Amino acid sequence: MFVFSSKDLLQLNLTRMSAEEEYPDLSQHNNHMAKFLTLDMYKELRGRATSSGFTLEGLIQTGVDNPGHPFIMTVGCVAGDEETYEVFKELLDPVIEDRHGGYKPSDKHKTDLNPANLKGGDDLDPNYVLSSRVRTGRSIRGFCLPPHCSRGERRAVEKLSIEALDSLSGDLKGKYYALKNMTDAEQQQLIDDHFLFDKPVSPLLLASGMARDWPDARGIWHNDNKTFLVWVNEEDHLRVISMQKGGNMKEVFNRFCTGLTKIETLFKDRGHAFMWNEHLGYVLTCPSNLGTGLRAGVHVKLPNMSKHAKFEEVLKRLRLQKRGTGGVDTAAVGGVFDISNADRLGFSEVELVQMVVDGVRLLVDMEKKLEKGQSIDDLMPAQK
Amino acid sequence: MPFGNTHNNFKLNYKVEEEFPDLSKHNNHMAKVLTKEIYGKLRDKQTPSGYTLDDVIQTGVDNPGHPFIMTVGCVAGDEESYEVFKDLLDPVISDRHGGYKATDKHKTDLNFENLKGGDDLDPNYVLSSRVRTGRSIKGFTLPPHNSRGERRLIEKLSVEAMHSPGWRVQGKVLPLKSMTDAEQEQLIADHFLFDKPVSPLLTCAGMARDWPDARGIWHNDNKTFLVWVNEEDHLRVISMQKGGNMREVFRRFCTGLQRIEEIFKKHNHGFMWNEHLGYILTCPSNLGTGLRGGVHVKLPKLSTHPKFEEILTRLRLQKRGTGGVDTASVGGVFDISNADRLGSSEVYQVQLVVDGVKLMVEMEKKLEKGEAIDSMIPAQK
Numbered sequence: 001m002f003v004f005s006s007k008d009l010l011q012l013n014l015t016r017m018s019a020e021e022e023y024p025d026l027s028q029h030n031n032h033m034a035k036f037l038t039l040d041m042y043k044e045l046r047g048r049a050t051s052s053g054f055t056l057e058g059l060i061q062t063g064v065d066n067p068g069h070p071f072i073m074t075v076g077c078v079a080g081d082e083e084t085y086e087v088f089k090e091l092l093d094p095v096i097e098d099r100h101g102g103y104k105p106s107d108k109h110k111t112d113l114n115p116a117n118l119k120g121g122d123d124l125d126p127n128y129v130l131s132s133r134v135r136t137g138r139s140i141r142g143f144c145l146p147p148h149c150s151r152g153e154r155r156a157v158e159k160l161s162i163e164a165l166d167s168l169s170g171d172l173k174g175k176y177y178a179l180k181n182m183t184d185a186e187q188q189q190l191i192d193d194h195f196l197f198d199k200p201v202s203p204l205l206l207a208s209g210m211a212r213d214w215p216d217a218r219g220i221w222h223n224d225n226k227t228f229l230v231w232v233n234e235e236d237h238l239r240v241i242s243m244q245k246g247g248n249m250k251e252v253f254n255r256f257c258t259g260l261t262k263i264e265t266l267f268k269d270r271g272h273a274f275m276w277n278e279h280l281g282y283v284l285t286c287p288s289n290l291g292t293g294l295r296a297g298v299h300v301k302l303p304n305m306s307k308h309a310k311f312e313e314v315l316k317r318l319r320l321q322k323r324g325t326g327g328v329d330t331a332a333v334g335g336v337f338d339i340s341n342a343d344r345l346g347f348s349e350v351e352l353v354q355m356v357v358d359g360v361r362l363l364v365d366m367e368k369k370l371e372k373g374q375s376i377d378d379l380m381p382a383q384k
Numbered sequence: 385m386p387f388g389n390t391h392n393n394f395k396l397n398y399k400v401e402e403e404f405p406d407l408s409k410h411n412n413h414m415a416k417v418l419t420k421e422i423y424g425k426l427r428d429k430q431t432p433s434g435y436t437l438d439d440v441i442q443t444g445v446d447n448p449g450h451p452f453i454m455t456v457g458c459v460a461g462d463e464e465s466y467e468v469f470k471d472l473l474d475p476v477i478s479d480r481h482g483g484y485k486a487t488d489k490h491k492t493d494l495n496f497e498n499l500k501g502g503d504d505l506d507p508n509y510v511l512s513s514r515v516r517t518g519r520s521i522k523g524f525t526l527p528p529h530n531s532r533g534e535r536r537l538i539e540k541l542s543v544e545a546m547h548s549p550g551w552r553v554q555g556k557v558l559p560l561k562s563m564t565d566a567e568q569e570q571l572i573a574d575h576f577l578f579d580k581p582v583s584p585l586l587t588c589a590g591m592a593r594d595w596p597d598a599r600g601i602w603h604n605d606n607k608t609f610l611v612w613v614n615e616e617d618h619l620r621v622i623s624m625q626k627g628g629n630m631r632e633v634f635r636r637f638c639t640g641l642q643r644i645e646e647i648f649k650k651h652n653h654g655f656m657w658n659e660h661l662g663y664i665l666t667c668p669s670n671l672g673t674g675l676r677g678g679v680h681v682k683l684p685k686l687s688t689h690p691k692f693e694e695i696l697t698r699l700r701l702q703k704r705g706t707g708g709v710d711t712a713s714v715g716g717v718f719d720i721s722n723a724d725r726l727g728s729s730e731v732y733q734v735q736l737v738v739d740g741v742k743l744m745v746e747m748e749k750k751l752e753k754g755e756a757i758d759s760m761i762p763a764q765k
Binding site for chain 1: 391392394395397398399402403404405406409433438440445446451525531532533534538561587588592593594595597715
């Protein structure tokens with residue numbers, strides 16, 4: 001960590017005048033950062049930088065530029081490197097605690113990527129559960145994160161990723177498609193497969209600098225079976241996704257864990273571990289994705305259940321959240337919802353997927369009851 | 385800028401080839417000029433306020449090219465940028481400003497009395513007249529790079545200037561962040577309101593940070609003189625009115641500008657200016673006068689004449705749609721303005737507009753009568 005003298009501050013962007021004069025106007029703001037960044041905290045933190053030069057201004061810019069989201073409480077800050085979470089802990093610890101259900105600075109996070117520990121999950125009714133998916137993110141130690149990395153770093157991450165992924169075999173064997181070299185045909189295929197990611201348009205992401213130099217060193221890798229997918233240099237260094245039609249979440253999670261573990265070994269063989277520590281678990285760009293970074297979900301038909309007065313309550317008790325089938329901020333179409341785990345930090349991967357498996361099974365049972373005109377009162381779960 | 389380039393030295397761990405941007409699909413002035421050699425030479429440099437080469441070029445890397453216009457692809461973060469990064473910016477300036485050389489001197493002339501005529505453009509054709517320019521306040525960094533504190537101080541100084549005794553013009557100050565809905569509606573109806581930039585050319589350069597903090601609009605009660613604070617430049621100054629009396633528009637423009645400059649100077653903050661580049665602005669395309677003097681003029685016949693583009697080129701004028709740059713013309717009405725900014729004075733550029741528009745209106749009238757305009761085609765100015 002650096003602590004800058006006032007002379008150095010003149011050189012450092014954006015902190016040239018007194019703290020009072022520089023302190024952002026957060027009066028219209030509703031995000032986690034705005035809740036905690038007081039003037040006193042600003043005074044203390046603005047003179048610091050991580051070893052790679054990431055400063056408070058880099059951390060909070062997205063939250064200053066985006067006062068609030070109508071539907072979801074946004075985080076309003078991002079990390080520029082692994083050290084960010086240490087150097088700016090006075091701000092990030094309360095943000096993390098607020099975002100992750102009271103997770104304390106002294107808490108330990110448990111990682112469990114052993115798919116054998118998942119009970120059941122291979123028999124969700126495919127008449128209701130249309131597809132199953134698990135995603136997470138990973139950061140490569142030794143490189144800065146997407147808001148802050150240089151082109152050279154991003155390209156190095158891409159190069160390492162291609163090397164590692166190219167050595168996968170069996171049902172994980174696949175191909176890398178660099179965004180900048182993609183042919184029209186390849187692009188169309190990836191769109192049809194729902195695999196393609198595009199340049200971010202969300203101001204939440206743009207304001208943090210993640211879209212710089214697009215599409216340089218961004219790409220998509222997927223296996224030949226199209227059930228395992230890796231995004232390189234989008235919102236995190238890597239996003240890893242396992243997915244398939246139907247309700248066999250166990251198989252999806254198996255492949256997810258196997259693939260991830262293999263990739264981690266391949267990176268370690270090349271001298272690069274994933275960013276991880278026993279307090280925050282996997283370290284990712286957005287504080288909301290710390291811990292497991294895992295979102296496991298299904299597209300499930302719940303036309304009756306979703307109109308039930310207790311739907312929201314049931315989801316809450318099951319520690320699940322709903323989204324439309326276009327992802328976050330979309331509406332449900334035809335009674336089909338995206339149901340996934342709400343938590344990321346403080347629970348292991350197995351525990352979170354278990355919640356999805358058990359919770360979705362229950363929701364489908366409730367749906368079937370409601371179809372028959374029966375009550376679901378005796379099925380109401382306790383708070384998990 | 386807060387992201388990516390805060391600590392430039394860290395990137396020097398990577399070789400030039402590893403950091404050099406991929407400009408293979410790019411079509412902007414920066415991409416034409418920036419070689420690996422220049423990148424290698426400049427990448428470890430910083431201005432005194434910490435602005436780096438990657439900061440200068442980020443907007444051009446992120447925006448490969450514009451279908452209709454050759455964009456500049458680089459911006460200044462402070463006055464010193466034009467010096468520290470001259471190996472890149474001098475060729476860009478030369479390319480953009482018609483061969484302007486590193487040794488050339490720019491002439492400033494804001495004496496409106498030097499304009500000949502301009503008060504009699506036919507209002508049946510010339511619907512409105514407008515002159516705008518930008519100004520940067522010395523001692524502050526520019527919109528791609530400035531801090532909230534700097535921006536707020538510029539706003540404070542601007543508001544003081546508009547309210548000072550020397551300013552004797554009644555007007556209203558409207559900060560964007562406290563604007564009421566009614567005020568906003570009125571400003572939109574007047575065509576005065578500027579909104580948060582959506583163009584990626586601007587947002588990628590970091591100019592929209594902290595919006596709408598310290599951004600605002602001042603206009604006189606007559607609504608003929610308007611100042612934008614902290615949009616793409618520290619100040620944008622606009623004089624406008626309906627009809628074809630460009631002379632009066634320019635008189636008000638010059639008088640207002642000079643009064644503002646006096647007041648800022650009293651606070652020890654003059655405008656950024658030097659004898660080579662004239663007025664220093666954020667975008668290299670606006671150096672020199674930063675002036676765009678133009679009219680909305682009805683040219684339904686002339687605009688469909690095969691020699692229209694040629695005539696404009698010879699008159700050193702450019703056309704836009706009436707929504708501004710990148711819009712289409714509606715009903716044969718065009719926005720016609722000077723193409724040049726650097727290497728000629730304000731008076732000279734407005735004279736080109738006045739004389740050129742007068743000629744084009746005469747051509748339009750001829751074409752209406754079914755007569756030829758061949759004898760009127762001008763020589764290259």
